Amino acid sequence: MSLSLYSRARSTAAWRISVWTTVAFSLCSAVAFVIMYLLVARNVQARSDAWLTGEADVLSEVVANTPRDSLDTKVVQEVAELASHEVVEVQRPGDQPRQSVFFLLTRPGRDPIFVGPPEQELFMSAISSVSPKPGVPASVFVREHMVPFRVVWNDAPGGSRLYLGFSDTAGALMMHRLVTHFLLIWCAMALLGFVISAAGAFRTLQRVERISATVDGISTQDLGRRLPETTADDEVSRLSRTFNRMLDRIQRSVNQIRSVTDSVAHDLKSPVTSIRGSLEVALLHGDSEDWRERVADAVEKLDRLSQTLNTALDLAEADAGALPLKLEALDLGALVENLSDLFQPSFTERQHHLDCRIQPGMFIDGDSSLLSRTIANLLDNEVAHLPPGCKISVTVRQSDQSAEIILEDDGPGFPEEIRARAFERFVKGEHSSGHGLGLAFVHAIVQAHGGCVTISDSSTGGTQIRIKLPSAKVSA
Amino acid sequence: MRLLIVEDDGAIRTFLKRGLEEAGFQVDAAANGLSAEALVVEGIYDALVVDLGLPDIDGLEFIARIRAQGSTAPVLILSARRSVDDRVRGLEQGGDDYLTKPFALAEVVARLRNLLRRSSAQPESTRIRVGDLELDLIRREARRGDRLLQLTVQEFALLEYLCRNEGRVVTRTLILDHVWRMRIDPATNVVDVHIYRLRSKVDTEGVPPLIHTIRGIGYVLKPV
Numbered sequence: 039m040s041l042s043l044y045s046r047a048r049s050t051a052a053w054r055i056s057v058w059t060t061v062a063f064s065l066c067s068a069v070a071f072v073i074m075y076l077l078v079a080r081n082v083q084a085r086s087d088a089w090l091t092g093e094a095d096v097l098s099e100v101v102a103n104t105p106r107d108s109l110d111t112k113v114v115q116e117v118a119e120l121a122s123h124e125v126v127e128v129q130r131p132g133d134q135p136r137q138s139v140f141f142l143l144t145r146p147g148r149d150p151i152f153v154g155p156p157e158q159e160l161f162m163s164a165i166s167s168v169s170p171k172p173g174v175p176a177s178v179f180v181r182e183h184m185v186p187f188r189v190v191w192n193d194a195p196g197g198s199r200l201y202l203g204f205s206d207t208a209g210a211l212m213m214h215r216l217v218t219h220f221l222l223i224w225c226a227m228a229l230l231g232f233v234i235s236a237a238g239a240f241r242t243l244q245r246v247e248r249i250s251a252t253v254d255g256i257s258t259q260d261l262g263r264r265l266p267e268t269t270a271d272d273e274v275s276r277l278s279r280t281f282n283r284m285l286d287r288i289q290r291s292v293n294q295i296r297s298v299t300d301s302v303a304h305d306l307k308s309p310v311t312s313i314r315g316s317l318e319v320a321l322l323h324g325d326s327e328d329w330r331e332r333v334a335d336a337v338e339k340l341d342r343l344s345q346t347l348n349t350a351l352d353l354a355e356a357d358a359g360a361l362p363l364k365l366e367a368l369d370l371g372a373l374v375e376n377l378s379d380l381f382q383p384s385f386t387e388r389q390h391h392l393d394c395r396i397q398p399g400m401f402i403d404g405d406s407s408l409l410s411r412t413i414a415n416l417l418d419n420e421v422a423h424l425p426p427g428c429k430i431s432v433t434v435r436q437s438d439q440s441a442e443i444i445l446e447d448d449g450p451g452f453p454e455e456i457r458a459r460a461f462e463r464f465v466k467g468e469h470s471s472g473h474g475l476g477l478a479f480v481h482a483i484v485q486a487h488g489g490c491v492t493i494s495d496s497s498t499g500g501t502q503i504r505i506k507l508p509s510a511k512v513s514a
Numbered sequence: 515m516r517l518l519i520v521e522d523d524g525a526i527r528t529f530l531k532r533g534l535e536e537a538g539f540q541v542d543a544a545a546n547g548l549s550a551e552a553l554v555v556e557g558i559y560d561a562l563v564v565d566l567g568l569p570d571i572d573g574l575e576f577i578a579r580i581r582a583q584g585s586t587a588p589v590l591i592l593s594a595r596r597s598v599d600d601r602v603r604g605l606e607q608g609g610d611d612y613l614t615k616p617f618a619l620a621e622v623v624a625r626l627r628n629l630l631r632r633s634s635a636q637p638e639s640t641r642i643r644v645g646d647l648e649l650d651l652i653r654r655e656a657r658r659g660d661r662l663l664q665l666t667v668q669e670f671a672l673l674e675y676l677c678r679n680e681g682r683v684v685t686r687t688l689i690l691d692h693v694w695r696m697r698i699d700p701a702t703n704v705v706d707v708h709i710y711r712l713r714s715k716v717d718t719e720g721v722p723p724l725i726h727t728i729r730g731i732g733y734v735l736k737p738v
Contacts, residue, residue, distance in 0.1 A: 333730065334731075335729075337730030337731065338730050340616070344616045379668060379694075380668075380696070380704055381704055383708055384702060384707045410698050411699070414696075414700050417700075418700050418702045418704075422702055
């Protein structure tokens with residue numbers, strides 16, 4: 039149980055973050071401690087060395103000024119003992135009391151004078167490794183003494199030599215305590231640091247965990263769910279907001295797809311019913327002329343139906359940004375003129391007057407097939423919806439950095455109730471027989487080309503549709 | 515002319531086979547790419563009709579394979595996808611053609627004939643004669659009997675297209691594609707209006723009509 043919890047914790051990012059933070063923190067504090075330790079140790083040694091050299095000088099003077107007689111040994115010994123008592127003995131509890139100062143005066147032809155701990159021979163052999171210079175303290179290890187002695191020597195008159203040694207047990211004890219305390223505090227700090235950073239990381243990452251659980255729980259049926267957003271501006275809050283925005287977009291497009299599917303299904307039902315009816319009547323009544331008529335009628339209706347489907351699919355692709363535009367340098371004027379020529383007889387037949395005002399040399403980067411269908415859609419609308427005898431004008435001209443197509447008529451104008459939603463799908467006038475996708479298609483294609491389309495009243499009271507398309511980068 | 519249809523949908527395969535046979539082609543059919551490949555290797559086909567969504571290999575890959583094996587027969591691609599992808603458009607420039615489903619049989623026939631004509635480049639004639647209708651393609655003049663027809667540029671192009679397809683039904687889509695060079699599908703009867711005006715000049719009262727409407731499909735120009 040606890041093992042599995044541990045292994046689960048180990049696999050989390052929070053664990054890794056905490057471990058690395060703790061390691062880095064511990065390393066840095068250890069380095070800082072070592073530097074501090076070295077500084078303190080040097081300082082402590084400098085102080086004991088200062089006492090040592092000073093005392094050695096005093097004793098040298100005593101030795102030099104004491105006349106050589108039978109009492110001199112006694113005098114020097116007394117003075118040396120006095121000096122050694124200046125040092126307060128510090129011992130760790132339980133340790134054998136030891137003297138931490140020794141004094142040695144070698145005298146050629148006489149016995150040396152030694153004041154200090156009882157193991158005189160050990161000191162005698164140890165002083166062979168002292169510093170080669172007089173008056174400069176050096177460390178000397180003496181057997182059975184944990185703390186090394188700092189030893190300084192001076193020459194005295196008559197070829198004798200004076201050694202003074204001091205083992206700074208107080209300083210050593212202090213340094214020792216410093217290390218033990220540091221280690222304890224260091225461990226505690228590392229542990230505390232790990233706990234704090236782990237808690238912080240777990241808390242933050244738990245929010246991420248909650249986000250992923252919530253997002254995981256959102257299905258297509260339940261796209262309305264959102265992540266809780268806080269006012270904070272940290273990374274996790276931003277993540278929540280980003281997710282929510284993404285969900286908004288997904289929900290919008292799913293809703294759009296739903297409404298389109300619904301409308302398509304609805305719009306398919308009536309033609310399918312009527313086609314089925316036509317064919318059924320044809321089957322029931324075997325009259326060959328009537329039969330031919332009804333089958334032809336069914337084929338025409340099917341053509342209309344597949345046209346609706348195709349436009350709906352094109353629209354869906356355009357919305358998904360998946361409509362492949364085959365861009366080429368396109369003479370917009372020529373394209374519009376060609377289409378106007380195509381539609382001219384249809385207008386004439388309805389006693390409309392079509393007026394083309396085309397500025398030559400208007401080049402754009404466009405997909406000629408899609409733009410042809412776009413403009414054909416608009417002209418189809420004019421043919422289908424205007425009462426006979428209207429004036430229609432098509433203008434192609436330069437406007438700033440754009441090519442502009444303006445289609446104007448003096449008809450009854452766009453029905454007010456649908457004007458605002460004219461470019462949405464399946465929005466159509468009350469008496470329209472179209473599929474309601476024409477203007478949505480126009481809008482989608484113009485947008486895909488980076489242009490815009492607007493609808494407004496024309497100066498003659500009818501409708502004005504204005505399409506702006508960006509001009510070609512390099513006009514041909 | 516011998517054709518091979520490669521199409522996995524049984525209903526479409528059957529109606530295409532029947533329709534193309536009625537149009538005067540000799541037709542074989544295959545339901546998948548691999549069996550079709552075995553047939554094509556024999557080199558007996560003048561043209562192929564290939565559906566892109568084959569069950570075993572992708573239609574475009576099938577075409578690449580037979581091309582690699584040296585087949586030069588033109589291919590008419592059938593695609594269920596609406597937006598024709600660039601690779602297919604590329605093929606179109608290479609001498610092949612495509613149609614998106616649903617399509618009219620007349621259109622399949624017309625496009626196949628077009629492909630076959632392209633692949634066996636006939637010398638262009640300067641005159642076309644159908645019954646007592648005569649088109650001078652150099653002077654852009656049309657006569658019905660002795661009467662010079664007053665046609666606009668567009669009307670002449672439309673008549674020329676109908677004459678070139680004498681006896682064959684052409685759809686509105688084909689007319690728009692070949693006469694106006696536009697692949698559009700107008701919701702209103704723009705093509706019908708053009709035909710109506712042309713007919714009023716070609717088939718005047720008292721002469722036997724040449725231009726006939728085939729309801730539900732399109733138009734055909736043929737002498738009585």
